[in-house]
Amino acid sequence: MPVELFAIALRVVGSLIILAVGIFGAKIITRCFPKSSSWLSQRLGKTLYFSLVLAFSAIAFSRLGYSVPNLHSLLDSPEITLASNFRPNILLGRANVAIGGGGYVTGVYPHPTQKDLVYIKTDVGGYYRWNPRNETWIPLTDHFNLDEKHYYGGEAIALDPNNPNLVYIAAGDHLWREEPGSLFKSSDRGETWTKLDLDLPMGGNDNKRWAGERLAVSPTNSQIILFGSRRDGLWKSQNAGQSWRQIKDFPGKPERNIGILCIVFDPVQAGVVYANAYGDGVYQSTDFGENWRKLENSPKTVNQMGVASDRTLYITSTRSPKVSKYANGTWEDITPKTDDAPFNGLSVNPNRPQNVLASIGEQPYNRTFQTTDGGKTWKEIKRNLNNTVSWWDGIMLKHPWVAGLAFDPQVPGRVWLTDWYGTWRTDDINAATVNWTNYVQGHEEVVVFSMISPPRGPLLVSGVADVDGFVHDRGLEQFPSHKFGKSGPEFQGTYGLAYAYNQPSNLVRVGGNQWNNEYSGATSRDSGKSWQKFATFPPETMPLRVAMSATNPNLFVVTTSGKPPIRTADSGRTWTTVKGLPDGPGGPWNWLQSLAADGTDGQTFYYYYNNTVFRSTDGGATFSPASEINGRNLWHVLETIPGEKGEVWLGLDDRGLHRSTNGGESFRKIETVERAHLVSFGKPRPGSNTPALYIYGRVTGQGDGIFRSLDKGQTWTRIGDRDRPIGRIPNTLEASWQEYGLVFIGTNGRGIYYGSMR
Structure with a gap:
């Protein structure tokens, strides 16, 4: 039994003993009063009895007052089962997610x-x-x-x-x-x-x-x-x-x-x-x-x-x-x-x-x-x-x-x-x-394409090159039990991952084998325990990124290599070409994060290309320009916030970090950020409703590093190790929606790092 539950059990037993002693003691004391048939005497006896019972009850339940909320928290939170599977208060750069080799x-x-x-x-x-x-x-x-x-x-x-x-x-x-x-x-x-x-x-x-x-x-x-x-x-x-x-x-x-x-x-x-x-x-x-x-x-x-x-x-x-x-x-x-x-x-x-x-x-x-x-x-x-x-x-x-x-x-x-x-x-x-x-403990060399960290289920799901990808079912300090392929189709590489924000047990992944030009994807309805391969997929089409509707897990949009994006509204049984967007970049060795689903509106998707933010309000069928922003078509990261409609954030590397609150119609530059190479949002700190914002980049007055903001970019705290800056081509940043302060960075050859600064 975990230490926390054992301590709570002792408090509960102790409280019950105090309550029993109080009731028994009250009966003995009231029996010592002289027997009388007067109404006043009987009333005083009952009053004394119930007063003693209430006093002992207060003592007993004051002990439970600590235990019950904590029991509720422990049962609702994954910490009770995962506390031993990642180290707390670790600066990013000091710890890797245990995967196990995976590189030459x-x-x-x-x-x-x-x-x-x-x-x-x-x-x-x-x-x-x-x-x-x-x-x-x-x-x-x-x-x-x-x-x-x-x-x-x-x-x-x-x-x-x-x-x-x-x-x-x-x-x-x-x-x-x-x-x-x-x-x-x-x-x-x-x-x-x-x-x-x-x-x-x-x-x-x-x-x-x-x-x-x-x-x-x-x-x-x-x-x-x-x-x-x-x-x-x-x-x-x-x-x-x-x-x-x-x-x-x-x-x-x-x-x-x-x-x-x-x-x-x-x-x-x-x-x-x-x-x-x-x-x-x-x-x-x-x-x-x-x-x-x-x-x-x-x-x-x-x-x-x-x-x-x-x-x-x-x-x-x-x-x-x-x-x-x-x-x-x-x-x-x-x-x-x-x-x-x-x-x-x-x-x-x-x-x-x-x-x-x-x-x-x-x-x-x-x-x-x-x-x-x-x-x-x-x-x-x-x-x-x-x-x-x-x-x-x-x-x-x-x-x-x-x-x-x-x-x-x-x-x-x-x-x-x-x-x-x-x-x-x-x-x-x-x-x-x-x-x-x-002997591969400590040797972490996978190349990471994509990661997600849903609000329930596994702490992390990762898509990687050469060895498919993983549901990290054993936490972060132990190797995963198996690749995706054990419970569904196996791909040489998994290029994109997504989940439905309002139904987070619904996942989708896309990938394939670039050596024989075979590509497809799969969906899961149980947080990655099992996967169902798409019934069809357009031939000779390499998928890159995928975004799933916030409310409809059957609807998702997929960007492709050298072709326009495609969409399905029936979990991959049929596909149509998206209208209004340019051909995608060459893949699979491409980490531009151009596509995102709105945080609440299941019909709205966003896309960035060459200084233009596009928006779709018909489930990804058609896109049209929403706004212009001077960012060039170089490195960029497009992010939305689960549960927040119209919040769109765009990291443009040395062109900074930009925020829209009106569905991409206009953007405001976050003046405190000089470089936004990677961007992600995660669980708010306790007592707050504002999602934690994380960047890999440069903050004015603090230099390069990995930072967290709890006020949507006004102020920043460094959460990365200055001496271990995660320099091996950080490709993707993902913050946890289960654990405040837990954040992941996937790289091009040094696996996945995690930090857990609260």
């Missing part, structure tokens, strides 16, 4: 001399360090802000073999960005970072992100660091990263956007280092990278390299030979017998030089092989999975696109493996059947 872990790196010091690299979620005490991953790059969003792309990492406190990272997500990537150094295992003076185009989320590693520290001289770039050749530091110079005489001619993919030092012979110019071949230097020669007959499409303690070089490759070794000036093809798949994952046991692991890659499944004789013979590893995330299924349990494979130097038999969705570990790689356990 492109490498794993145990330190060669320090036990339990392990790092992972991700393609869009930054870097993490292993916490062995509670077996979770600690995010290390959450200090980057929105203007530094590209730094969440993990290009490369290097550990100093001689100093476990030193770690270097290369950070930058895409080559197409105007902002270059950069190198950073930490002297405290990733707790804090110093930017180094090397800025180059990087692609932590680009081709061959699963291969490498292109950053390396010399094991015999920690002052020397080499970095192989994608477009700008080879770079070297001779003072532990303080300054860098380009090795202009490096002779390799790699593919332009992959570049020098892998660099590895000989662990024994000082000065010997190998570099893979992808598409050209493997080069060797014997003077710490100053001069290079190409190794004759080397494979050209090398993915990963490792040097054993006996100085043998091992490689995996996209094309034949898939696994090779180089010793005594000679290459040898040692590829295990398998299907015609590329090999990627590679690890050489630092304590047993002929013990090597190699894994196929770039495939939606995995086969891993082990040799103990330097590749003369191989044994395919039989596996058993101990899955700790209940919603992981299908391809997620096949180790797709294996990237990282690493013997743990400090624990014999322990091996780490990373794939498209998370990190796995076995503590006995030599078992007849190897047991792999996934």
Whole structure:
């Protein structure tokens, strides 16, 4: 029994005992009066009796006066069942909603001399360090802000073999960005970072992100660091990263956007280092990278390299030979017998030089092989999975696109493996059947498209990329029990979510699979416990956003990619094209929130496009311009308030926040807000009827951050952590209508953050 209910029960029992004692005591006292037949004597006796009963009753019910209202509150509020499932008074940026991995872990790196010091690299979620005490991953790059969003792309990492406190990272997500990537150094295992003076185009989320590693520290001289770039050749530091110079005489001619993919030092012979110019071949230097020669007959499409303690070089490759070794000036093809798949994952046991692991890659499944004789013979590893995330299924349990494979130097038999969705570990790689356990607590990397937080039912429903979406039925600190698809249709991505404001158990979601161009949606009448797929959906039409009528859950409007919006009035059995609106933006990687339903009027919808707010009063069948506003057709967020007719709010990023109280016919700029990147409304504070207003943006006099207003924008309070600004492309903001102060931010690669400041 919860503590609150137990305390109330004790008060109730105590009150009943007091009342019983009062009644019994009153009877005894009145019997002590002399018996008399006079009217006055009888009246005095009864008066005394009832006075004593009332006095004891007052004492008893005064105790219940606390308990009854609180019992009513506890029974009506979800806090009694959810209090243990989210942490109170948490600043936004400090806590993630527990989902469980969901993004590509492109490498794993145990330190060669320090036990339990392990790092992972991700393609869009930054870097993490292993916490062995509670077996979770600690995010290390959450200090980057929105203007530094590209730094969440993990290009490369290097550990100093001689100093476990030193770690270097290369950070930058895409080559197409105007902002270059950069190198950073930490002297405290990733707790804090110093930017180094090397800025180059990087692609932590680009081709061959699963291969490498292109950053390396010399094991015999920690002052020397080499970095192989994608477009700008080879770079070297001779003072532990303080300054860098380009090795202009490096002779390799790699593919332009992959570049020098892998660099590895000989662990024994000082000065010997190998570099893979992808598409050209493997080069060797014997003077710490100053001069290079190409190794004759080397494979050209090398993915990963490792040097054993006996100085043998091992490689995996996209094309034949898939696994090779180089010793005594000679290459040898040692590829295990398998299907015609590329090999990627590679690890050489630092304590047993002929013990090597190699894994196929770039495939939606995995086969891993082990040799103990330097590749003369191989044994395919039989596996058993101990899955700790209940919603992981299908391809997620096949180790797709294996990237990282690493013997743990400090624990014999322990091996780490990373794939498209998370990190796995076995503590006995030599078992007849190897047991792999996934460790993903703390690693949150889903890309979020949409969220809703209805006034009853689950605290949160989320639509995400690649893994469908979730009803967060176990609260915020435990992984969801399953994806949408277990109780209805499953989509690769859920792009839009909505609910009927006046009937909030009615939900709708839209999504599909962009790879095979199949799209649809589903409705729920029970807060997401079960879903019914639309009976029809227009072919080759990608849905983006959806808005459901406040009063009619059968009526909703859907924006589409490159086409006009569509609507249905019968829950998806039939569809018509909306009149009066332009074609939608390209999808699915689009987070413009252009569409909203009125807070009370079930026939009214709003839409924003290119400086114009449109309105429909006929259930979304036709729209017409309601007002003009100078906002351009760039980033925008259109919001309405459940229960308030005609309240329309428009966040236009650096064009500020604007409010309409007349259904979009006119807008007034909120002067206190300089930037409104994301906007949402949630439950009022206790004792108030004014919804709490939240923004991710900039408030005059307070700078950038996440803020709450309790007076519709007149004054603001910061509710975000300044040191963890949620910089990985915050896509959507949703405030709870069940819990005052509870608010969510969905990102493009760092999952969902939540805050709970009351």
